[in-house]
Amino acid sequence: MLGKRAVVLGGAGFLGSHLCERLLADGASEVISLDNFITGDERNLAGLRMNKRFISLHHDITEPFSFDGPVHYVFNMASPASPIDYARWPIETLRVGALGTENGLRLAHQQNAVFLQASTSEIYGDPLVHPQREEYWGHVNPIGPRSCYDEAKRYGEALVAAYRRVHQVRTRIARIFNTYGPRMRLDDGRVVPTFVGQALRGEDFTLFGDGSQTRSFCYVSDLIDGIVRLAMSDVEEPVNIGNPREMTLLQFAEAVRDAMGGSSRITLEPLPRDEPKQHRPDITRARKLLGWEPRVRLEDGLRETLRYFRDLAERPSAPYTAHSLSDAASAI
Numbered sequence: 001m002l003g004k005r006a007v008v009l010g011g012a013g014f015l016g017s018h019l020c021e022r023l024l025a026d027g028a029s030e031v032i033s034l035d036n037f038i039t040g041d042e043r044n045l046a047g048l049r050m051n052k053r054f055i056s057l058h059h060d061i062t063e064p065f066s067f068d069g070p071v072h073y074v075f076n077m078a079s080p081a082s083p084i085d086y087a088r089w090p091i092e093t094l095r096v097g098a099l100g101t102e103n104g105l106r107l108a109h110q111q112n113a114v115f116l117q118a119s120t121s122e123i124y125g126d127p128l129v130h131p132q133r134e135e136y137w138g139h140v141n142p143i144g145p146r147s148c149y150d151e152a153k154r155y156g157e158a159l160v161a162a163y164r165r166v167h168q169v170r171t172r173i174a175r176i177f178n179t180y181g182p183r184m185r186l187d188d189g190r191v192v193p194t195f196v197g198q199a200l201r202g203e204d205f206t207l208f209g210d211g212s213q214t215r216s217f218c219y220v221s222d223l224i225d226g227i228v229r230l231a232m233s234d235v236e237e238p239v240n241i242g243n244p245r246e247m248t249l250l251q252f253a254e255a256v257r258d259a260m261g262g263s264s265r266i267t268l269e270p271l272p273r274d275e276p277k278q279h280r281p282d283i284t285r286a287r288k289l290l291g292w293e294p295r296v297r298l299e300d301g302l303r304e305t306l307r308y309f310r311d312l313a314e315r316p317s318a319p320y321t322a323h324s325l326s327d328a329a330s331a332i
Contacts, residue, residue, distance in 0.1 A: 206267055208271050
């Protein structure tokens with residue numbers, strides 16, 4: 001990334017903020033974050049407050065945007081990504097997946113930049129093939145309660161492919177599996193912050209279903225490394241980025257409880273409609289084409305995540321104040 005200028009859509013989110021830090025650490029000349037802060041948080045960018053190579057802009061990417069000067073990479077990390085969030089904002093989720101993605105692709109087309117689409121394992125739906133390989137087309141309910149997110153991401157992949165074929169935009173598609181780490185929101189409804197929040201409050205762990213459904217959990221630094229490797233490669237087909245170590249949610253709850261050193265009980269609730277029963281990536285393509293695989297052990301990643309949430313509870317960080325797009329000197 002040395003000397004390159006990158007735009008990160010959704011740069012104040014959990015993954016987006018870690019990506020901004022990684023790009024700057026890799027020598028990017030400038031990183032510009034665009035976020036409307038529906039689910040992103042200015043506090044995630046507090047560590048970049050004094051970095052003169054970083055700009056945070058408050059902007060809804062469903063509205064057009066462009067920049068003076070060269071742009072070498074556009075990373076589309078923007079979207080509500082938890083069931084609670086896209087149940088609260090289903091139309092916004094669909095709009096950012098459609099209009100926001102196309103606005104990012106237009107910028108990449110104008111600038112002859114690489115465009116990376118942060119897609120998701122949810123495009124596989126409740127899969128009938130296990131583990132999931134990139135060739136699998138999925139098993140998705142197009143009108144169910146999760147469809148606003150699933151179909152927005154599926155449409156996003158189709159749009160990316162169309163821009164590649166019609167306009168020869170250099171595109172990359174990362175299918176992200178469950179990721180965890182610092183800067184997740186305790187109230188976002190996903191399993192890791194839910195368990196951590198319940199553990200910190202001394203509450204029982206709540207599991208949906210009988211706990212036998214499986215997931216695989218990738219630590220955020222591993223995930224971001226895979227994203228950067230993919231962006232800098234010439235791989236155009238989708239690539240699964242996730243940890244192939246599969247475990248039941250009951251096993252994961254026990255792992256969190258062990259890491260906390262607590263004695264919380266585990267209670268069971270009815271399984272939500274259309275929730276996938278099994279998710280585990282086949283990462284053969286990532287290993288072969290990117291030389292990538294996760295390296296952080298679950299136990300180590302959980303320890304870092306718990307430390308972050310404990311520190312946050314004790315010392316809330318000061319926010320990073322974003323500028324509006326119209327105020328930014330580099331924006332048109």
